[in-house]
Amino acid sequence: MAPANRPQRASRGLAPDRRAELLLGAPVCGVLLFVLALVVFVFREAWPSFARNGLSWFGSGGNPDRQIQAIFTSSDLLRAPVYTFHAWPIVWGTLLCTAGAVCLSFVAALFVAVFVVEFAPEWIRRTLEPVVRLLASVPSVIFGLLGVLVLVPFVGQHVITNGARRSVAYIVSLSGYSLLAGVVILSLMISPLMIAVFSDGLRAVPRGWLEGSLGLGINRWRTFWKIGVRTARPALVAGTVLATARALGETVMLAMVTGGVSFAPNPADGLIFFVEPTRPLAATILQTAEELSSSPMRHTIFAMAAVLLFSAALLSLAGWAAKQPMKQHGVRA
Amino acid sequence: MTTRTTTLLGVLTALAVLIAAPAASQAATVFGSGSSAEQPYFDALAAGYRKVDPHTKLVYNPDGGNAGAKDVQQGKSAFALQTRPPLPSDSGLSYAKLFLDGLCVAVNPANVLNNLAIGQVKDVFLGDVTEWQQVGSNLRSPISAFGRNSTAGLYTFFQSAVLGGATQATNVAQLDTDGEVAVAVSKNQAGIGYVGLANSGPGSGVKRLKLGGQPCQASAIKTLKYPLSRYGWIVLPARHPNQAATRFADWVRTSYAAGRIIAKAGGVPAFNATHPPKKAKKK
Numbered sequence: 001m002a003p004a005n006r007p008q009r010a011s012r013g014l015a016p017d018r019r020a021e022l023l024l025g026a027p028v029c030g031v032l033l034f035v036l037a038l039v040v041f042v043f044r045e046a047w048p049s050f051a052r053n054g055l056s057w058f059g060s061g062g063n064p065d066r067q068i069q070a071i072f073t074s075s076d077l078l079r080a081p082v083y084t085f086h087a088w089p090i091v092w093g094t095l096l097c098t099a100g101a102v103c104l105s106f107v108a109a110l111f112v113a114v115f116v117v118e119f120a121p122e123w124i125r126r127t128l129e130p131v132v133r134l135l136a137s138v139p140s141v142i143f144g145l146l147g148v149l150v151l152v153p154f155v156g157q158h159v160i161t162n163g164a165r166r167s168v169a170y171i172v173s174l175s176g177y178s179l180l181a182g183v184v185i186l187s188l189m190i191s192p193l194m195i196a197v198f199s200d201g202l203r204a205v206p207r208g209w210l211e212g213s214l215g216l217g218i219n220r221w222r223t224f225w226k227i228g229v230r231t232a233r234p235a236l237v238a239g240t241v242l243a244t245a246r247a248l249g250e251t252v253m254l255a256m257v258t259g260g261v262s263f264a265p266n267p268a269d270g271l272i273f274f275v276e277p278t279r280p281l282a283a284t285i286l287q288t289a290e291e292l293s294s295s296p297m298r299h300t301i302f303a304m305a306a307v308l309l310f311s312a313a314l315l316s317l318a319g320w321a322a323k324q325p326m327k328q329h330g331v332r333a
Numbered sequence: 334m335t336t337r338t339t340t341l342l343g344v345l346t347a348l349a350v351l352i353a354a355p356a357a358s359q360a361a362t363v364f365g366s367g368s369s370a371e372q373p374y375f376d377a378l379a380a381g382y383r384k385v386d387p388h389t390k391l392v393y394n395p396d397g398g399n400a401g402a403k404d405v406q407q408g409k410s411a412f413a414l415q416t417r418p419p420l421p422s423d424s425g426l427s428y429a430k431l432f433l434d435g436l437c438v439a440v441n442p443a444n445v446l447n448n449l450a451i452g453q454v455k456d457v458f459l460g461d462v463t464e465w466q467q468v469g470s471n472l473r474s475p476i477s478a479f480g481r482n483s484t485a486g487l488y489t490f491f492q493s494a495v496l497g498g499a500t501q502a503t504n505v506a507q508l509d510t511d512g513e514v515a516v517a518v519s520k521n522q523a524g525i526g527y528v529g530l531a532n533s534g535p536g537s538g539v540k541r542l543k544l545g546g547q548p549c550q551a552s553a554i555k556t557l558k559y560p561l562s563r564y565g566w567i568v569l570p571a572r573h574p575n576q577a578a579t580r581f582a583d584w585v586r587t588s589y590a591a592g593r594i595i596a597k598a599g600g601v602p603a604f605n606a607t608h609p610p611k612k613a614k615k616k
Contacts, residue, residue, distance in 0.1 A: 065482075065507070066500050072399070148513065153520040156477070165475040169463035173504040175477035175521055260482055260507035277506060287482045287509060290369070290397035293404060 042309055045302035052083035057303065060088035064262040068288060068300070075294035085300055089264035091307070093278035096179055096265060097254060098247045101186035106240060108187070109194035110229070116195070117202040118224045129199075136192035144256035147185045152176040152257055160275050168272060177259030178275040185253055190243040197242060201235020202228055233326045241319030245312050248282070255283035281308050363577045366394040367401025367413035368486045370511060370529050371565055374432070375414060377598040378585055385584060389577045398486030402426060402568050411575035412582065413568040416486045417493070427571045431585050432592075433601035435530045436490060436561040437549035439515065439539035443522045445471040448543040451560055455495050457525060460502030465523060472523055479517045479526035482507040491527050494561055515539050530554070531599030551601045565600065 014022075050057055067085050074082035116128055156176025165174045205228045213223040229236075259277025262284065267273050279287075281304050291297045365375075372395040379391040393414075396404070401413030402423055419428040438454055440446055449468060456462040457478055465472035480501050481488040492498060501507075508514050511532045518524035519538030526539075530549065533541050541549040544560050553559035567582045569575070585591045592605025 063500075063503060065503075069500065075403075148516060149520070152517075156521055162474050165477075166463075169475045169504060170460055171503060173475075173477050173506055175479070175506055175517070175524070177506050177517070255509055256513070260509065261503060261505075263503060279507075287507075290400050290485075293396070293400045293407070293409075 039309065042302055042306050045299060046306035048296070048299040049083055049085060049303035050306075053085055057085060057087060058091060059086050060264070061086040064089055068297070071300050072288075072291045072294050072297045075296055081296040083296055083300070085303075087281075087304065087307075089262045090279060090281055090284050090304070092264045093179070093258070093262070094248070094280035094282075096278065097182045097186060097258070097280050098244060100179070100183035101190060101247050102240065102244050104183065105187040105191040105194055105243065109191045109198055109239070110236070112191075112195050113198035113202055114224060114229065117199050118220070118228065132192045132195050135188075136196060138189075140189060140250060140253040141256075143185050143189055144253035147181055147253065147257035151181050151184060152178075155181055155275060164272050164275070168269065168276070172261065172263050172276055174272070174275050175259070175277075176275075177257060177277050179258065179265050179278050180274040182254050182258040182278070182280075185257060186247050186250060189250065189253065190246050193246060194239045194243045197239030198232070198236060201232035201239070204235070205231045234323045237319055237322045237326070241315055244315055248308065248311055248315070251282040251286050254280050255286050258283065260287060361388060361577050362390045362392060363411045363575060363581070364392050364394070364409075365401070365412040365414065365578070366396050366404045366410040367568070368398035368416045368565075369395035370416055370487050371395075371398075371414040373531055374565065374595060374598050374600055377594050378591060381590060381594045382581055382584060385590070386577075386580065389581070391581065399489065405568050405570055408570075411569075412578040415566040415568050416563060417490050418564070418566070423568075425571050427569050427574070428566045429569070429582060429586065430564040430603065431567050431582070432565050432595045432605075433554050433557075433603045434563055434565050435549050435554040435559055435601070436487065436494070436563060437528050437530060437533045437541045438525065438544060438561075439518050439528050439533045439541050440525050441518055441522045442538070442540045443472075444540065446542065448546060450545055451495060454544070455497065458491075458496060458501045458505055459499055460504045463504070474523045476525060477521050477523045478502075478505040479514045479524060480505045480507055481511075481514065481527075482509065487511065487527070487529065490563055494563075495527075529599075534599065551596075554601045555603070564603070
């Protein structure tokens with residue numbers, strides 16, 4: 001009688017399904033480990049900056065550009081390391097750029113997606129969809145060049161008046177490099193992503209639901225708005241979360257058009273607020289990355305990176321939480 | 334021998350050949366880092382040096398002049414290029430002048446202004462003067478000043494040479510590269526910015542200002558009459574410098590060919606031979 005299930009034969013005799021499971025599972029575990037290692041590494045490098053500043057890291061006080069220079073030069077052999085950093089103008093700039101671009105592009109993308117899915121003639125739809133896809137794949141540096149060569153000079157010459165320039169001349173220079181330029185171009189960059197996800201969500205709405213409403217004599221616009229868009233809400237949330245993450249991490253374009261000054265645009269300045277320069281977190285990391293060799297500067301740069309990483313994680317969590325109550329009747333995305 | 338084992342052996346042999354081939358070619362790779370403003374000069378000089386010494390491969394990481402000096406201190410780079418003179422913090426490093434360069438102050442061509450005093454430039458970039466009329470220009474608008482971010486080597490030089498060590502004002506837009514400053518000034522009638530010699534030449538769309546009556550040109554830079562003349566430096570470890578890097582530095586400093594390359598790239602040769610070496614007569 002042959003012994004059943006010999007252990008030395010078991011590995012050779014793996015079923016194809018089991019082998020595929022292991023083969024595909026290994027890279028997935030690798031990715032999870034990589035993400036974990038990334039988070040641990042970033043936060044470990046960032047800790048000295050947070051530890052020395054406490055919550056005042058996120059507060060205001062002083063000029064962050066001067067603080068960055070002091071941190072960088074303190075790594076010279078003859079001085080004690082300096083860590084004082086108050087990042088509020090940079091955090092505020094990031095919030096403004098991201099929120100402005102997401103609000104602007106949400107409205108635009110929703111109308112475009114509704115038009116493409118429900119109202120556009122076939123030939124327009126066939127043209128529009130590849131164009132939107134192409135726009136989504138344009139590298140951000142090209143948008144940056146467009147901003148520097150077209151939008152920034154336009155804002156500088158035609159939007160900002162000399163009176164407005166003079167009113168803040170001793171504090172900040174209004175030259176066209178501004179929050180407005182950053183928000184407008186960032187909207188252009190993230191809208192295609194939103195349109196693509198919104199369109200997929202709207203297309204997945206069961207036709208029967210819409211036809212039922214139309215059959216009751218309700219017009220197309222109201223039917224689509226009340227049933228189509230409401231049903232596709234989880235897809236709208238998913239698209240918005242994706243686009244917000246993209247906006248949050250956008251670096252090169254914002255470094256090129258927002259003015260590179262760590263200044264917090266002040267809503268109390270009235271309309272000038274929109275044309276004041278700023279500099280978001282990712283652009284600040286890019287501009288200071290040359291100085292990674294200085295130890296206190298490296299910890300400060302990683303602290304900014306940790307804030308970005310934490311924001312992205314929080315964003316995904318918020319998106320997931322927002323989708324939960326909508327899932328019952330909505331279209332999954 | 335099974336097919337699988339044969340394939341495995343084949344792959345290993347191919348890998349061994351791929352790894353061994355570059356090592357056998359006798360090419361020594363020398364790593365350098367430093368100023369991003371010096372990169373155009375380095376690229377041109379490294380290409381020229383390849384003809385002189387084909388066995389040395391020079392690789393350059395433009396991570397900033399200050400960062401480059403630290404790389405050499407920590408042994409990460411064999412040499413660094415730097416735009417500022419040595420500081421007390423540069424212990425264990427030896428600095429050698431390579432060639433001359435100038436930092437120009439440029440305005441939009443629509444501005445009739447041709448000359449400024451260093452003190453006036455300082456007032457503009459410290460935010461004490463904000464109107465063009467205060468410095469004798471035809472423009473009736475506030476000044477839009479453009480500069481580099483506070484961690485750029487060019488900024489460090491500008492800060493010490495013009496601002497007297499003070500920090501530039503918040504009303505100076507801080508851009509990432511020299512080229513971006515030139516574009517910003519060329520697109521803004523009220524613009525003023527500090528730009529390297531190479532990025533403010535004809536075709537850049539900006540007008541170089543004279544400083545204290547001295548033009549930002551090779552002739553005034555060579556004689557050090559132009560106030561913002563500066564040297565490009567090579568930074569080597571004071572002890573046991575890399576021989577290949579030292580040979581490269583000597584060639585850049587002294588050879589006729591390197592002088593021509595520097596002049597072509599927009600710099601001003603300072604110590605290079607002015608005539609090509611005479612060829613040995615054939616007997």
